[in-house]
Amino acid sequence: MEVSEPRLVLVFSGKRKSGKDYVTDLIQDRLGSDVCCILRLSGPLKQQYAEEHGLDLQQLLGPGPYKEQYRADMIRWGETRRHDDPGFFCRLATREACQPVWVVSDARRQTDLQFFCSEFPRQTQSVRVQSSEKTRKQRGWSFSTGVDDAESECGLDSGVEFDWIITNEADAPSLDEQLQPILKLAEEAVTSSRSRPPDDPVLVL
Numbered sequence: 001m002e003v004s005e006p007r008l009v010l011v012f013s014g015k016r017k018s019g020k021d022y023v024t025d026l027i028q029d030r031l032g033s034d035v036c037c038i039l040r041l042s043g044p045l046k047q048q049y050a051e052e053h054g055l056d057l058q059q060l061l062g063p064g065p066y067k068e069q070y071r072a073d074m075i076r077w078g079e080t081r082r083h084d085d086p087g088f089f090c091r092l093a094t095r096e097a098c099q100p101v102w103v104v105s106d107a108r109r110q111t112d113l114q115f116f117c118s119e120f121p122r123q124t125q126s127v128r129v130q131s132s133e134k135t136r137k138q139r140g141w142s143f144s145t146g147v148d149d150a151e152s153e154c155g156l157d158s159g160v161e162f163d164w165i166i167t168n169e170a171d172a173p174s175l176d177e178q179l180q181p182i183l184k185l186a187e188e189a190v191t192s193s194r195s196r197p198p199d200d201p202v203l204v205l
């Protein structure tokens, strides 16, 4: 597989409108884009889906309501591709990543997490972003049958012991405070990548 070996892989998951993009953008902002890339598993999916259906890719990628009209069909479309090859979108999303810290913003299924845990067992850390339904509603979420009760939203609700849980709520400790240990881990991973020759073993977490 043609990927350069990352030093740290932070695999994020969370319900719709929990703030996965917001939190992962903040991490990249703190670490810098030379050190940290954001990988969206839904990126290559939305790109191919937009091409096939003549849709606006930028709107599909953004946080607004446009993508919600297509979500159920995009899920079905993606699942037909994942059926034979569960790592299909994971491989596409990671193929050009070259920074030492990878932030995967949208793991949804056990197979997504398994992909990173098996490709990068020593570097992978799982992170759950959680918000109350009330807060998610304020951010534009409403329950949609076939989406919020399907694997796309519930696949990681149980059976995973997350390494980190971030509560993205106004009355929780600030995100900077909660992210402190993760940012420290990332900084250590980057320091170790600078002080070791390229073929040395990666940081053992």
Ligand SMILES: Nc1ncnc2c1ncn2[C@@H]1O[C@H](COP(=O)(O)OP(=O)(O)OP(=O)(O)O)[C@@H](O)[C@H]1O
Pocket: 014, 015, 016, 017, 018, 019, 020, 021, 022, 023, 062, 063, 139, 168, 169
């Ligand atoms: N801590 C926060 N402070 C202010 N705005 C926030 C915060 N967290 C999230 N938001 C806003 O809430 C909306 C949803 O957040 P975001 O897009 O990050 O969620 P998501 O989990 O990636 O959602 P989805 O996958 O359903 O699109 C965005 O408009 C974002 O800017």
Ligand SMILES: C[C@@](O)(CCOP(=O)(O)O)CC(=O)O
Pocket: 016, 041, 042, 045, 060, 061, 062, 067, 071, 074, 075, 078, 106, 108, 152
């Ligand atoms: C179709 C899908 O990739 C949409 C993800 O959109 P978003 O990350 O919520 O913006 C969800 C899925 O793959 O199940």
